[in-house]
Amino acid sequence: MATRTLGHLALYYVPGLEEPARTLLRDLGLSLVDNGPPGFCSALLDEDSANHHDNLLYLAQMTDAHWALEQKLREQLRGGEAADAYLEQIGMWPEVAPHFGVKFQSLETLEETLRTLERDIAPGGPLHGHAQLRKFRARPGLDTEVDARMAASPAFTGDEHTAFADHIIQCFVRTDLFGLLSSAATIELDYAFGPFFQRVPTFA
Ligand SMILES: [Fe+2]
Numbered sequence: 001m002a003t004r005t006l007g008h009l010a011l012y013y014v015p016g017l018e019e020p021a022r023t024l025l026r027d028l029g030l031s032l033v034d035n036g037p038p039g040f041c042s043a044l045l046d047e048d049s050a051n052h053h054d055n056l057l058y059l060a061q062m063t064d065a066h067w068a069l070e071q072k073l074r075e076q077l078r079g080g081e082a083a084d085a086y087l088e089q090i091g092m093w094p095e096v097a098p099h100f101g102v103k104f105q106s107l108e109t110l111e112e113t114l115r116t117l118e119r120d121i122a123p124g125g126p127l128h129g130h131a132q133l134r135k136f137r138a139r140p141g142l143d144t145e146v147d148a149r150m151a152a153s154p155a156f157t158g159d160e161h162t163a164f165a166d167h168i169i170q171c172f173v174r175t176d177l178f179g180l181l182s183s184a185a186t187i188e189l190d191y192a193f194g195p196f197f198q199r200v201p202t203f204a
Contacts, residue, residue: 005054009100011043011184012062013177014070021059021177023126027116028102028173028187029109030057045102062179070179077180090186094134094172095164099186107169110191111155114171131175136163138193143167146193165203167196 013021018039022032031047034040043057044050062070077083090097104110114135120127137160138150146167150156156169163170171189178184 007054008056008058009184010058010060011178012060012066012182014179015061015064015067017130017177018061020127020130023120024131024173024175024177025057025059027113027120027127028189029113032059036060066179073180091132091134091174094174094186094188095170097174097186098181098183099172099188100183101188101190104189104191107149107153107191110169110171110189111153113189114155117173127175130177131173134172134174135160136170136172137161138163138169139166143193143195146195149193165196165201167193 011021022041025032025043030043030045031050033042033044033052035042035052040058040060042052043059044052045055045057050056077087104113114133117127117131117133119125121131121133122128135156137156137158138146139162140147140150150169151158169191173187173189175185175187
């Protein structure tokens with residue numbers, strides 16, 4: 001048994017946006033458990049192995065003080081030069097924004113998740129205006145099996161930028177549901193092909 005694991009992340013949604021926040025977590029494949037006061041739930045990353053203390057998120061509404069500060073931040077960010085530069089940078093390269101990552105053991109499950117997210121982010125969908133998705137495909141030319149699987153993937157066109165390390169896929173959801181500067185403002189969705197695990201990776 002592992003000595004330490006990543007336990008939980010606490011996500012606080014903007015007042016009034018509980019439903020889209022829950023939709024986003026459900027779209028990621030998490031199982032929501034209503035085991036607290038109204039407005040609170042636990043979100044299990046893997047229901048089958050859940051012990052309700054590891055590998056989960058807690059979702060609750062942000063406090064009034066948090067929301068007041070968040071609104072001030074949003075005002076300051078509007079039209080500011082530094083803010084524009086930062087938002088442009090993390091829009092293009094979300095890896096450099098504070099974020100957390102969800103690891104998918106199966107590429108098929110990740111592909112299905114991307115389909116669901118794209119449906120709900122599209123105009124008319126419950127996440128429209130609250131989330132954007134950006135995909136980074138596996139680096140080509142390193143492994144023929146990886147290349148063939150990427151070419152066959154319905155989730156990728158081949159025009160995407162490549163991931164930040166070898167033999168992995170990285171996709172990023174940017175959302176305003178949990179505040180602009182929180183680690184939950186960017187959620188990474190990852191898959192690693194077999195060769196990734198054959199050495200200690202380097203992130204150049
Ligand atoms: Fe990352």
